[in-house]
Structure formats: structure tokens, C-alpha cells
Amino acid sequence: MSFPLGPFPVSERLRFRLPSSNDAAFYHQLMNEPDYIRFIADHGIKTEEDAANYIKNKTLARFAxxxxxxxxxxxxxxxxxxxxxxxxxxKELKYPDLGFAFLEDHRGKGFGREAGQSVLDFVTRELKLRTLCAITHPENVRSANLLKKLGFEPDGQRHLAEIGTTSDYYEWKLRYVESGLA
Structure with a gap:
């Protein structure tokens, strides 16, 4: 499954952009926050050089x-x-997975909901997708609540070999498509 690179989602308070090696300090900070390690993963990002390599070999590789x-x-x-x-x-999921993470100082300010809704608007308008999924750590109540506010519905759990753990699984479906109005 692949999509054309660009345009990007838009929102009122946030600018969406591709990461670059210049973002290594930001990635290093984000990926070493306790909640990121607990609820997402410990990618072993110990230095800004590790972060720059992650951006190049993982993040930008996914975009490519x-x-x-x-x-x-x-x-x-x-x-x-x-x-x-x-x-x-x-590879293990049928639909693209909505993901998000914020620095601790910027949580609880509505940015997650704004960004998530911007991505949902983007995927329906630009990518013409009708269904997305999302996974969360079973103890990540804040992310689960955000997904529900965005219209995702719980659908059990999935064990993903890629991340080596079992996650709560959610699906979002474009409502008017299911109602036969599209």
C-alpha cells in the first residue's frame, strides 16, 4: 500500500512537515520521554546521532x-x-495505522485531537481512504480516549510481531460510506 508523497494535512495551530536530520534533537527528546518508552517503544535512541539515523532509516524510509x-x-x-x-x-494490519506522540509539555492542550482530525480529513479528501486503524498500549487510557473522541471504535486486541507486544486495536470508518450515502 502506497500513496503519493504530498500534499500534507493542515490544521489551525499546527504545521505538518516531513522530518529531517535537523530534527534529531527533537526526536531524541520525544523518544526518551517516560510515556513514549512505556506506551510506544524504547527504540534505543541514546544520542542525537541515534535519532538522526532513526529519522533516515525508519521514518523517512516509511515515507519513501x-x-x-x-x-x-x-x-x-x-x-x-x-x-x-x-x-x-x-504489514500485519489491513489498514493504515493512525499514530501520534507529543512532548509532555504539549499534552492536554487539544493538539492530539486537532492533529488526529486533520489526518482524518486528509485521508478522506486526499487519499480517499474509508477505513483506518489504530493501536495503543492497553494501559494508555489517554490515547484510547482520544481515539474514541476521533470516532475510532474498539475492536479487541492484536499481537503484532513487528512491535513484539499485544495492543488494543481500534477502527475508524468513514460514516457516510457505511450508510450507503457515498
Missing amino acids: AHGVGLWILDLKPSLTPVGVCGLVVR
């Missing part, structure tokens, strides 16, 4: 392979990176 990935979210107008949000295409 699939046309989508986790965009950097810059706060407007300062253009300070505050998080990531986008789509992860996983």
Missing part, C-alpha cells in the same frame, strides 16, 4: 516506501516541534 508516515508537528507561528502524527503502514 508508502508516501505517508509520521509527520513532524510544528506549533504555529513559532514552528517549534511539539509532536508527530500521521499514518504507519504495517
Whole structure:
């Protein structure tokens, strides 16, 4: 599954953009926050050089392979990176996976909901997708609540070899398509 690279989602307070090696300090900070390690993964990012390699070999490789990935979210107008949000295409999942993570100082301010809704609008308008999925750590109540606010519905759990753990699984379906109005 692949999509054309660009355009990107848009939102009122956040700018979506591709990551670059210049974002290594941001990635290093984000990926070493306790909640990121607990609820997403410990990718072993111990230095900014590790982060730069991760950006090149994992994040940008996903964009190259699939046309989508986790965009950097810059706060407007300062253009300070505050998080990531986008789509992860996983071999083990039928649909693209909505993913997001924010620096601790920028959680609880509505950025997750704004970014998630912007991605949902983008995928329906630009990518013409009708269904997405999302996975969360079973103890990540905040992310589960955000997914439900965005219209995702719980659908059991999935064990993914790629991440080596069992996650709660959610699906989002474009409502008017299911109602026969499209």
C-alpha cells in the first residue's frame, strides 16, 4: 500500500512537515520521554546521532516506501516541534495505522485531537481512504480516549510481531460510506 508523497494535512495551530536530520534533537527528546518508552517503544535512541539515523532509516524510509508516515508537528507561528502524527503502514494490519506522540509539555492542550482530525480529513479528501486503524498500549487510557473522541471504535486486541507486544486495536470508518450515502 502506497500513496503519493504530498500534499500534507493542515490544521489551525499546527504545521505538518516531513522530518529531517535537523530534527534529531527533537526526536531524541520525544523518544526518551517516560510515556513514549512505556506506551510506544524504547527504540534505543541514546544520542542525537541515534535519532538522526532513526529519522533516515525508519521514518523517512516509511515515507519513501508508502508516501505517508509520521509527520513532524510544528506549533504555529513559532514552528517549534511539539509532536508527530500521521499514518504507519504495517504489514500485519489491513489498514493504515493512525499514530501520534507529543512532548509532555504539549499534552492536554487539544493538539492530539486537532492533529488526529486533520489526518482524518486528509485521508478522506486526499487519499480517499474509508477505513483506518489504530493501536495503543492497553494501559494508555489517554490515547484510547482520544481515539474514541476521533470516532475510532474498539475492536479487541492484536499481537503484532513487528512491535513484539499485544495492543488494543481500534477502527475508524468513514460514516457516510457505511450508510450507503457515498
